Amino acid sequence: MLGTGGCVAVLVVSLLILQFLKMQWASRKLPPGPIPFPILGTLWCFGFEWHQGSLSKFSKVYGKTFTIWIGHMPMVVLNGYHAVRDVLINHSKETSWRIVTPFVRDTMHGKGILFSSGHTWKQQRRFGMMTLRTLGMGKKGLEYRVQEEASYLVELFANTKGKPMDPSSFLFYSVSSVISRVVFGHNFSIQDEIFHKLIECIEYEGHFFLSSFHLLYELCPWLMRYLPGPHQKAFSCLEFIHSFSRKEIQNHKEKKKLDDSWDFIDFYLEEIEKNKGDPSSTFDEDNLLHVIYDLFTAGTDTIVSTLRWVFLCMVVHPDVQEKVQKEIDAVLTPSQCISYEDQKSMPYTSAVIYEILRFNFVLLAGTFRQCGSDTTLLGFPIKKGTIIIVDIASALNDPEQWETPQQFNPNHFLDKDGNFFIREAFIPFSAGPRLCLGEKLAKTELFLFITNVLRAFTLQLPEGMTEVNTRPVEGRFAVQAHPYVICAVPRKTIAA
Template sequence: MGGQDKFWKLQRASGYLSPGPLPLPILGTLWCFGFGWHQGTLFSAKAYGKIFTVWVGHMPMIVVNGFHPVKHVLINHYEETSWRITTPFLRDTMNGKGILFSSGRCWKEQRLFVMSTLRLLGLGRKSIEHCVKEEASHMVAFFASKRGKPMDPFFSTFHAVANVISSMVFGHNFCTEDETFCKLVECIEYEANFFLSTFHLLYETFPWLMCHLPGPHQKAFSCLEFIHSFVRNEIRWHKEKKKTEDPRDFIDFYLDEISINKGDPESTFDEVNLVHVVYDLFMAGTDTVASTLRWALLFMVVHPDVQEKVQMEIDAVLTPFQCICYEDRKQMSYTNAVIHEIQRFKYVLVAGNYRLCSKDTTMLGFPIKKNTVIIPDIASALYDPEQWETPHQFNPNHFLDKDGHFFSRDAFIPFSMGQRLCLGASLAKMELFLFLTNLLQAFTLQLPEGVKELNTTPAKGRFVVQPYPYTICAVPRKVTAWREGGLLPK
């Protein structure tokens, strides 16, 4: 009878919510999705409508599906949906600190400070563009060192993106041989893998038990501690040198803010929050951009006609000796369209970040209680058949008018929208354009000899959607010009 009571109790509870698949005790509605979440097929609007309910165990989660419903919730209900969900794992790791997983006053103060400080450090200006271009040149040099032989672009793309963030946050970057940096990459990757693992689900369901048992979740904790320890060491180094230097990077400015708010008992500025904010900047600003860049390189090989058109446009706008600037994107409509289409077609998050409803409200005609989890499915907006002519095909024409000129689309929201809009959106756009165009100006990307095709399906079980590991060949295009520029070995 106990099992039957739970079953009927669950059915009664689901009757007050938006429609959805039948929830079962313990399993909830995970049985509908084969216990796995896959990009673009996570939730079915055809079966359940634009707003529906899924269950993780006995916890209901309201899914908002399609561009207009997602926009309505994130813009018209921004106050109710700006709070973050707190699960046992997030409670034990993030403790409501930083930006990504915080809410209320902490989130508002930290976000405002980060926005203003990043602008001071050059976000959106020529100073940060210089840093991105420098990393682009290092990446070109690395590709050139392979002399057209098969290579995996994973580490070089991650290294370039991470060094841009590192320059802003720490005031320095890393060489590729740095052991600490290699460990940092390993830990960030492991964290991203763990979030959609079975052991993560087990920890969220049985935290009181799992915290005492061995398993991958324990490694996730140790990886997080390594990252935090690395940041704490940087903070100590900054505090020592700060006595003789003016603020020049994010940590310096944050330490000044701690001093300014020292007498305020309600201040959220302290070294614990600083550690979490730096962690958030790295997690949000490296894996996502690096993954998008790897998708871009993959699609240039899979679609050589697209690669050729991009290279023709680069050659038409620039001379072989001319450096590419972010401003050049305005003359490269096709290249700009290709980059936007890659971001749309291979959106790098499973469904966007989950929200926690901060008060009782009504959304899209359904009553939503306080503390209910809301999932504005960003991926569903990027695949919405009402917004895109061929939503499940790679098609740069989505962003080109009849005359071949670039234009943006309202439904293009890979950086979300509303109060939780991605802080680094402008930097990510700059990085993707400069990294990709610099590589395609210097090289033609090809399949290795004997390889007939590459896998374009996303690797399963990841919070950040990545391609499966692959190798490509970067064949130099303009050997004389690049050698004279010092980028190719002679």
């Protein structure tokens, strides 16, 4: 007869077999994909590590629409530009719902913009877009703030006197200062302890999102909620950001401002007052907390990650850096203030920036969504509630759209006459209704920060260093460059 241990083993094996059969049955109604196993799903196919480009390998076997499993959850992947565009544009209504995993549910509560869906998302996004425009996004007002921060970034670089430095903290300060002015109405001192804590929390959240502990939380939330580990720090980081935001909201409620000095929080508080008594309104302080989180984190982390790739690229490709500097010198005088309008006269510089956005796309894949209703994607019937992975990275590396997708090549954005042009497959900010809210601000920041720095300095490796690691840091939500040090050497043309 079997002992207690034997009975338990038989029970576990039986449950695993039952789960395996259920997954095989469910797979019959989904697009093809690797065989899923209980607990593991199809993680065994990834070698338990997910890299940018991993999904494209499966598309060669299973086609542009296929299924992977994370644990017991199936996820339908759309890979390649045409498949991605079909979902983002032609099926946006059915697929614009956000995925609600246990961790997302426990942290975001369906509020804000990035992680909300349906009526809440529509109201919050519409208000966010309208208010950012009012505050000057895409206009000279907000551009002036970016110009100020770009000038200060040049000062920070100049203070290093050409000695080796890690530009990360300077970049975080400059980029976050722009969004801080928009949201809070002020920026921080670079020595401010609260600022450093906020940046630390933003970075940690990004690092945690695709860590092993995040995966464990999604698979066993009922257990992980009560266990110690990095997921508990992720919760405390989110609470620190919310706690800071609550204080800012209270300060705004206590201080009445002139109309011309209003910021995002001021406009949102006014909207709460306007909608009091409206049962359909989603405007409240809880949603405001999450919108602040969305704007502050999304408006900082991805731009900083991109700028770190830009400056690394300049030292790895000194010939590219030199061409950009020559173009800047030809268009601008040393004392002339650079404006976003100047990009029209700088085709090569624009091509370099866009190529870095393509080649060093800062997300592992793209956006995770959920079907809000039954639909058909590329001939496959997809049920309501199915998780969709729109692999934007695959569109940016689609060999049918780019001549040298695996190489850094600014010529992807230059015609035969050297004129700048944008390809249809260039969608790092997504497309359709979920298009990045801060796309215009991001492009303005990238152009002004890059051109101001490269007009003033030549970026190079420290003396004696001949190589730098250009492989991306793996296992993070944002695909980041390894930590590095560079020297910002003042250019003679500027010094003169």
